Amino acid sequence: xxxxxxxxxxxxxxxxLSQIGLExxxxxIAGLLVDYYLGWTPWATITGAVLGLCGGLVHLVxxxxxxxxxxxxxxxxxxx
Amino acid sequence: MIRRLVFLVGGCAAFALLVxxxxxxxxxxxxxxxxxxxxxxxxLVPAIVTLLWGERALxxxxxxxxxxxLGGTGVRMFFVLLSGGxxxxxxxYYQGQASFLxxxxxxxxxxxxxxxxxxxxxxxxNAGIGHGDRRY
Numbered sequence: 001x002x003x004x005x006x007x008x009x010x011x012x013x014x015x016x017l018s019q020i021g022l023e024x025x026x027x028x029i030a031g032l033l034v035d036y037y038l039g040w041t042p043w044a045t046i047t048g049a050v051l052g053l054c055g056g057l058v059h060l061v062x063x064x065x066x067x068x069x070x071x072x073x074x075x076x077x078x079x080x
Numbered sequence: 081m082i083r084r085l086v087f088l089v090g091g092c093a094a095f096a097l098l099v100x101x102x103x104x105x106x107x108x109x110x111x112x113x114x115x116x117x118x119x120x121x122x123x124l125v126p127a128i129v130t131l132l133w134g135e136r137a138l139x140x141x142x143x144x145x146x147x148x149x150l151g152g153t154g155v156r157m158f159f160v161l162l163s164g165g166x167x168x169x170x171x172x173y174y175q176g177q178a179s180f181l182x183x184x185x186x187x188x189x190x191x192x193x194x195x196x197x198x199x200x201x202x203x204x205x206n207a208g209i210g211h212g213d214r215r216y
Contacts, residue, residue, distance in 0.1 A: 010083075013201055016085070017201060021094070021197075022196060025098050032103055045182065046185065049185065052193075054162050057193060060200060063198055064201070
């Protein structure tokens, strides 16, 4: 009925990915709104897409670093 | 692997909804939805191929990994540029529509990032295979 601990970890990882995906979509929607109200079509949408990509990748790198730190046990670190 | 593919396709579908609906209401009309759908499909096909390709590459030696991942990116860019350019040039509905090219760029960036995320999160080290072998 309930997911296994390994599955739960993976589920958490995919939830974090969904969050990053949303972070990428929000600047695009903001760009669409700015384009519509200020008449800057299409520059704000393009800027939003690029900003979303950069922000998403930066967040991804942070998340992976955190995961790596959590995954590597203290004994692992000592042996390196 | 199947989960990752489902996440990729589901993510693209969610993107089409989240961006397509505001674009439709903010002056794009039905054409914006059609353009976003087409652009996403054009980007999704090579994204699936490069995800499968990258998955294989991650189990190879580091030098092969780099070649395979960069090769995958090249294949994707080539396919999207070629098919998008062909639609823009020869298909009447898309002919001369600059907004189609803009949506193609936006969808390309989104699928590229999604693909990279899935590849990086699915690295063998993170899945516990070969844990501790990573060198920085």
